[in-house]
Amino acid sequence: MIDQIIQMTLNLDMPQMSVLEWIITLGKFAFVFIPLAFIVVMIFMERKGASLIQDRLGPNRSALPVFGGLRFFGFVHNFTDGIKLFTKETFIPTYAHKVWYVVAPGIGFLVAFLTPAVIPWFAPLTWWTGDHISQVSGMIIDSDTGILLMFALSSLSIYGTAMSAWASNSKYALLGGMRATAMMISYEVSMGLSLMGIFLLAGSFNLQHIVAWQEAHVWGIFVQPVAFFVFLTSMIAETGRAPFDVAESESEIVAGYHLEYSAMRFGLFYMGEYAHIVIASIIIATLFLGGYAIPFVSTDLLRAHVDIALALCLGGLGTMIGGFHLMVRRWKKVYATMGAKDAGTRNREYSFLQFTSGVASPVVLALAVAVFFLLNPMAATTVDGTPIFPAWVSIAAAAVQVVVLIAKAFLFCWIWIWVRWTLPRFRYDQVMSLGWKILLNLALVNLVVTAIIAKLVTGVR
Amino acid sequence: MSNYYHMPKLPSADSLRVTINVDGKDVVVPGDTNLIEALRSVGIETPHFCYHPHLPLSGNCRQCLIETEGPRGMGLAIACYTPVRAGMKVATPASSPKVAKARKTVMEFQLVNHPLDCPICDKAGECLLQENYMQAGQGESHVREDIGKQYHGAPEHRFEDTKGQDRGGKDIDIGPRIILDEERCILCDRCVRFMRHVAGDEQLYIAARGDHAFITTFPGKKLDHAYDLNTTDICPVGALTSKSFRFKHRVWNLQHTPSIDPTDALGANIWIDHDGGTVYRLMPRCNSDVNRSWIANSTRAAFEALSTNRLLDGRLQGKTVTRSEALRHMMEKLQSAKKVALVSSGHLTLEDNAAMLSLAGVLGPRAEVFGGSWLPVAKPDGIALSGDPVPNRRGVSLLGIADNLDQLVSRAAEFDVVLLAETDLWFADSKQAKALEAIPNRLVLSAWDTASVKAATCAVGINAWAEVRGCMVNIAGRLQMMQAAPVSPVDALEPAWQTLSHLAGSDWNEVIEAWKFATGICSPLASIKYSAIGSSGLQLPPSGAHT
Amino acid sequence: MAKVIQRRSLTLLERSYLWEIIKGMGTTFKHLFRNFKNPEKMQLMSYPEVEVQTPQNYRGSHRLMKRPDGEPRCVACYMCSTACPARCITIEAEPSSDPRIEKKPRKFEIDWLVCVFCGLCEEACPVDAIRMDTRKVAISHYTRKEFIADMPRLLNWDPKDFPANDAQSQKAPGGKQNQQAKQIWGLEVKHS
């Protein structure tokens, strides 16, 4: 019996791949943690963005007990919050449906882990291994259903909301769950339809193809501005953030579907929301902002000049650290004028940050210069008319592309925060009428117009 | 100075109806009364201080001015002393600016020496002066404050206040139960008339003259009478206040529950004034057919018992147990008893006694119901007391329960269980009650920890009279209803009818179920609904249907 | 009666909301940028490191005003407890020992956990006996019981904390006359 199983395992119809291919293919699975890593930054960004928009300072109390309390401008607050959420009592209401109450918060979070699988993080890696061309896709799942798979998965995340609302056995939670469910179903329609135009242009559901099309032609936002607007709006609604946070409107239904949740179960909702935003941002960046593509720089061009690209990335990092250094110096001065009781402690903290960034910035800049001069991409081997680079060049270019994609995603993450702290909450009927009467129709009209123009311009069959 | 005044004639159901013209509109009013009552019958309230429907007319406050047509055309007259005449023309402030101005001016004079200390006055909230002020005297006063605030009363009560003003007459002890405030008095002489005509003991009089006049007792005497607290009720201002309620609570915070006097068979109508589960006072409830506007001081003090010496749980062989334990014990004893004596009570409502009869019905021939009381009966005083301390004696006999406590004593040996409900036999006549101690199981339902509770083998607390809804029949055969005030000291307490229904095995939850049982077994009560009883009671036919 | 204000109807651009949303986002971004650039110009205090000066007329926790002899000025009229929308004031009255004064409180309790700090008790008081000018806005205790302020606590305030030109805060009305009146009535003047 056991022998048979071992035999079966050995007989698994695995593709034949080289070691490097295996490493990259498996290593790609690390990308599912990108939303998780984003969350930490997102929460910080949200808090600081909100506070600055509202003319206040935001979190600035939690500190590491070194150098007079390192606070990193409130960044430490996230971790204290995390500790708090993990160590609080996880409370289950008496009449809750226990199993679903426990399971439901995880569903949305699980989906957040699955969706990065369909996103192209970089252009397909190609390198010459000596006897053949190795090729590794930029996505974890390279399927031609592509983004539909993501939609299918994210449509399942509604069950997390709905079941948590129902399992709480609370009227407010149920009302919130109802609202969330109805809204998500409504906006999924216009969300899907709005993308049809860009699918039509790219001729594929596969995000890799869509990005390649944008790289070759023009960014999606320029050919599909209406679709961009509709998709962005629908995505904000899907994430249930202001101005579409009717599902948790505290003035009406206390906290909506996560009313009865406490500690880390609530934390899962909280993090799920941010993970959702991150995914949505990456998707929008991929669909409408050319994904990993750098404007006017094709993947081949990037690979040919990967040393410049890396140097620019490092130079940017060094400049940012330099900017941080200047900011710290400024803050140090400002705090000294406030006449606060803890001026001495703060001074030590700012001095440490000033020193560290002051040292790090020139070092990184020097590194950038070194990279520019020392790295020298080997000349490409041309195979069937396409230049093929060595493996490390492809991987370095892929790293640059991941950075570019993440930078674009950050832009949209910021838009999420920006919109939230600008616009007031919609009324529920307004949400519904916007979804069904305006966005859906816009998406349909956009699809028809795109189809006609595409037919006229390209003369596709 | 004649001491005789006319009593006002009050309208009744069979009053002659006449048509008069009020403010240019013809209205039909009772023809045998004065204008205040006639106007009230058509919904026009006339402000007044000295007029009281159950006191002789005096007409000294001049506040109830209206205009009527006289020999010289329309002229001012006081409504309380003007009888209704068919076809007369009357003008109220609604149509006559003259009347409005006159009333306003009179109000200004009333207020000349009246201090504006409503916030600390105990009468505030039920003060006629305060109520009428906005209606008749709104606007600014013509009296300058420094001149107006002059005290002219008894010189021995004069003092200079914290603001340096000449004041006096505060806080004068004129009797064991009453405090007088001369400064607030507007000299309506209602209290004087009450003591003279109703109490029949003239203890108060108006001393001095003009603006020096003040109310006082005769020299060397105190205001001390069994009905003297009624003067605090009829006082239209805060001049006479009772010591027991003084500074206890503000009247606007009180809730009022209509009830009837639990200490006397006349069943004087009362209000239970309570707030936050505490009864603060009992006030007379006007019922022209029973007690008019008066109640005795003894009635007024009945609320004090509600918070003292209450039996809030159960007693078993003198030990304190929970209510349910005691009830379980009672149920066992009743079920295993060979012969049960159930003693009904005239202190309980008809519903409670009906529940006892239903218990007797459940127990069948093993049970025998006794009734009556050993409390001594005094003579009626003609005001608000009948002298009989058992308030529902008529009701118990109406239900067919004979007055046969003496039989119970003589046949005590026959019984092995006796159930007493709110009948304190050991207090009423401890010698006769001694014979009952031959009965091995003495079960008592009582709201208070009485002598009977101490003599009982098992006792259980019930709601007292103020906390239950139910009906009683007064000595004149008038069916009256008491409403439940939410003042039960412990939530677990139940009314007697509910406890008895538990013992009978039938769980009545609403008092109406007990009432339906009572109407079913008692022909005079048959087909009487609660809604038919009304606030002033229902006179039962005098056929004497009781056995 | 009611004046009807004719609202200007929205233009097409405004009705599309998009342009207005962009304008609004411009506003918030302006704030963000300004605060990022000049954080020192933000109107804020780094409480508790930086002391906050609460204005004198800010509604803080209550205090009871005193007569010159240290007795509460309150006459137990219940006006404050009647006006209180939160019903947080409990008063029990008793006759005053000073014959010129009718009532005084035997018990005067304010439950600060229930209080909504609306100031209606101040408004209602006919004798200016209760005030909310202590400028104590952060009331913190360890138990619920400690939040119920009784009369000694409400009377326990220091005249030095209040402006000297506020005569009411320093001494009760009557002043010299009051003292004379006390002498006339043969009452001992017990000055604190």
Place this chain on the structure above:
Amino acid sequence: MISIIYFSLFASIAMGCGLYLLIAKHPLYGALALIGNMISLAGIYSLLSAPFLGVVQILTYAGAIMMLVVFVIMVLNTAHDHEVPRFDWRGVYLVPVPAALALLLLALVYFNSPVADATALRGTAQNISQFMFDTSRTDNGYWILFEFIGLLLLGAMVSAVLIAKKRLSTHKEDV
């Protein structure tokens, strides 16, 4: 080989969910079991080289239609756990139907062995779109059928909107 492991996994999940749907105490649990069934079915579609079908199965049935069912169950909330029996004995009468279906399927498989060729991609987006929309196809294309169904659904939607609209307008007249 790996596909057989996946298939047995999906199949057992589908069977388990289906069984639970029958015996679920609460209709909501039944509905959730049905969703699990559909998701595993989508997995089986993908194994049969029809990933598009699988994705659409999840998107349409599990994501949208079952969500509406769950929504309705939650709103109505008429089912109380203690009142619903774990197994309705009347359901026994329905056993022959699935049994007969299963027998039929077995017979079909036995006499007409399936030609599941995993290498032939039949359910990809491209293939399906050609089936659906290629008007130039001469063999069994479905575009006319597709257009008819589209028209039918459009008609149904318009009439639903009209019905809802009518009620809204009468409501306004009342006010």
